[in-house]
Amino acid sequence: MLLAIDTSVGTSVAIVDLRLGVLAERSSDDTRRHAEVIGEFIQACFDEAGIAVADLSGVVAGMGPGPFTGLRVGIAAARAFAFGAAKPVVPIVSHDAVAFGVVQPVLVVTDARRNEIHWSSYAMPDAAGLPTRTSGPSLARAAELESIVSAHPGHRLIQARTVSAAPLGLLAESLYANGRQFAADVPLYLRSPDVTISAGPKRVTG
Amino acid sequence: MSEPLVLGIETSCDETGIGIVRGSTLLANVIASSMDEHARYGGVVPEVAARAHLEALTPALKRALAEAGIALADIDAIAVTSGPGLAGALMVGVGAAKALSIALGKPLYAVNHLVGHVGVDLLDGEPLEYPTIALLVSGGHTSLLLVRDLVSDVELLGETIDDAAGEAFDKVARLLGLPYPGGPQIDRAASGGDPAAIRFPRGLSQPKDLDKHRYDFSFSGLKTAVARWVERERDAGAVVPVADVAASFREAVVDVLIAKAIAACADYGVPRLLLGGGVVANARVREIAAERCAAAGIRLRIPPLELCTDNGAMIAALGAQLIIAGHAPSGLGFGADSTLPVTTIQA
Numbered sequence: 022m023l024l025a026i027d028t029s030v031g032t033s034v035a036i037v038d039l040r041l042g043v044l045a046e047r048s049s050d051d052t053r054r055h056a057e058v059i060g061e062f063i064q065a066c067f068d069e070a071g072i073a074v075a076d077l078s079g080v081v082a083g084m085g086p087g088p089f090t091g092l093r094v095g096i097a098a099a100r101a102f103a104f105g106a107a108k109p110v111v112p113i114v115s116h117d118a119v120a121f122g123v124v125q126p127v128l129v130v131t132d133a134r135r136n137e138i139h140w141s142s143y144a145m146p147d148a149a150g151l152p153t154r155t156s157g158p159s160l161a162r163a164a165e166l167e168s169i170v171s172a173h174p175g176h177r178l179i180q181a182r183t184v185s186a187a188p189l190g191l192l193a194e195s196l197y198a199n200g201r202q203f204a205a206d207v208p209l210y211l212r213s214p215d216v217t218i219s220a221g222p223k224r225v226t227g
Numbered sequence: 228m229s230e231p232l233v234l235g236i237e238t239s240c241d242e243t244g245i246g247i248v249r250g251s252t253l254l255a256n257v258i259a260s261s262m263d264e265h266a267r268y269g270g271v272v273p274e275v276a277a278r279a280h281l282e283a284l285t286p287a288l289k290r291a292l293a294e295a296g297i298a299l300a301d302i303d304a305i306a307v308t309s310g311p312g313l314a315g316a317l318m319v320g321v322g323a324a325k326a327l328s329i330a331l332g333k334p335l336y337a338v339n340h341l342v343g344h345v346g347v348d349l350l351d352g353e354p355l356e357y358p359t360i361a362l363l364v365s366g367g368h369t370s371l372l373l374v375r376d377l378v379s380d381v382e383l384l385g386e387t388i389d390d391a392a393g394e395a396f397d398k399v400a401r402l403l404g405l406p407y408p409g410g411p412q413i414d415r416a417a418s419g420g421d422p423a424a425i426r427f428p429r430g431l432s433q434p435k436d437l438d439k440h441r442y443d444f445s446f447s448g449l450k451t452a453v454a455r456w457v458e459r460e461r462d463a464g465a466v467v468p469v470a471d472v473a474a475s476f477r478e479a480v481v482d483v484l485i486a487k488a489i490a491a492c493a494d495y496g497v498p499r500l501l502l503g504g505g506v507v508a509n510a511r512v513r514e515i516a517a518e519r520c521a522a523a524g525i526r527l528r529i530p531p532l533e534l535c536t537d538n539g540a541m542i543a544a545l546g547a548q549l550i551i552a553g554h555a556p557s558g559l560g561f562g563a564d565s566t567l568p569v570t571t572i573q574a
């Protein structure tokens with residue numbers, strides 16, 4: 022049984038189990054209130070699932086890609102919860118959860134803000150039904166979407182407003198059941214911090 | 228619960244702080260700073276700080292528990308800074324604290340960073356006496372508070388209307404070609420300099436300003452004045468007397484800080500002044516504060532330096548006082564508030 026958390030776009034929390042399926046899920050596509058809602062969502066999932074923290078075998082963290090401020094809230098929550106519960110963190114690429122269960126090639130696109138998008142492409146799922154990422158996650162200008170789509174003929178375009186934590190958790194269960202590797206425990210910011218190294222103090226007198 | 232065991236989480240600026248207290252006894256104070264990462268930019272870069280918090284948080288938690296010699300399960304409550312501070316940085320602590328609180332089944336207290344700077348004074352074994360004036364000066368804030376009661380009555384008397392004092396130190400250090408962070412650099416450069424060599428302006432200290440801004444601070448004009456002075460010297464082909472400029476600039480900052488704090492003590496008839504924030508590390512701040520407080524019959528309190536800079540112990544200490552005073556936990560719905568007013572002691 023897994024607690025799954027994703028804040029790469031909106032906020033989504035779920036409790037899932039390989040055999041029992043989705044026990045509870047709470048989601049919001051609000052891209053500005055991750056820190057406000059995260060705790061209530063986790064609590065609501067436990068209340069609805071009727072399980073104890075000790076019943077978990079791990080905590081799934083959607084590692085992005087996503088705009089950094091929101092993305093970090095979910096990863097911080099997943100890591101802290103796992104630490105408190107003495108369970109492992111299970112990192113998963115958020116886009117993989119969107120592609121999971123779609124039985125055709127997919128192009129997953131999420132909003133990266135500032136007129137940019139995050140995108141990943143997937144071939145048909147493999148024999149175990151797991152997503153096969155063929156490129157990405159990458160960052161592109163929103164205006165490039167059209168050319169990305171035409172470069173991927175036969176791909177279904179999914180523009181996700183929230184990465185749902187239920188498939189995120191179920192994907193983690195399936196990866197584990199099939200002896201596959203999880204993602205690296207590294208946030209996928211795909212952008213450097215916006216800083217320029219100043220050339221030196223500017224003159225104040227003319 | 229008379230002596231609650233509280234874990235405090237602080238991520239409002241560039242220090243990831245995890246502290247553990249039992250009532251007003253300090254058990255652990257772990258600080259992971261991202262200061263070195265900001266050095267090449269000459270100031271705190273919010274996104275760099277927030278990324279560092281995410282990576283530092285769990286290791287700092289582990290170290291704090293080891294330092295305190297307790298298990299997570301022993302903790303009675305969690306306290307976290309919900310503001311004021313850098314929004315993206317605060318959110319890391321808030322997200323982590325909420326999750327940790329649910330995982331442990333322990334109550335969560337969202338507290339005010341500035342009031343935490345005051346509460347930390349409890350940890351040196353002496354009770355806080357009220358009322359007290361508190362002067363909190365760092366790279367992120369410059370605030371003058373009147374504290375009548377730590378958990379129920381804190382008033383903002385004044386604050387900076389532009390740069391924080393710590394920022395002014397950073398900017399003038401850069402101007403003089405000194406590295407970041409500027410505070411210790413200016414301090415070092417100023418030793419041997421003449422603080423009276425150049426009369427730099429004291430912000431918001433003219434009679435006309437005092438009506439509206441009696442307890443407010445401004446360092447932007449001072450910074451510009453130093454820049455003008457240095458440019459004029461350089462343009463004239465003179466060698467800039469770095470020690471004198473540093474000493475005179477530092478004197479202007481410290482003079483205004485302490486003058487306004489002492490004025491507040493006098494105006495409100497409060498014979499106590501508490502200093503907090505990283506700028507307290509500045510030797511001249513402590514020196515002038517001690518001199519002028521002694522002259523005015525004001526009792527000066529300066530917590531140990533590692534408790535003056537941003538830390539988790541101060542957040543835990545404030546959380547413990549809220550619990551002792553019978554305050555209910557904050558619940559899970561609060562957010563990070565970068566401009567949380569000082570009157571909101573608990574969010």
Ligand SMILES: [Zn+2]
Pocket residue numbers: 340344365367368504536537
């Ligand atoms: Zn501070």
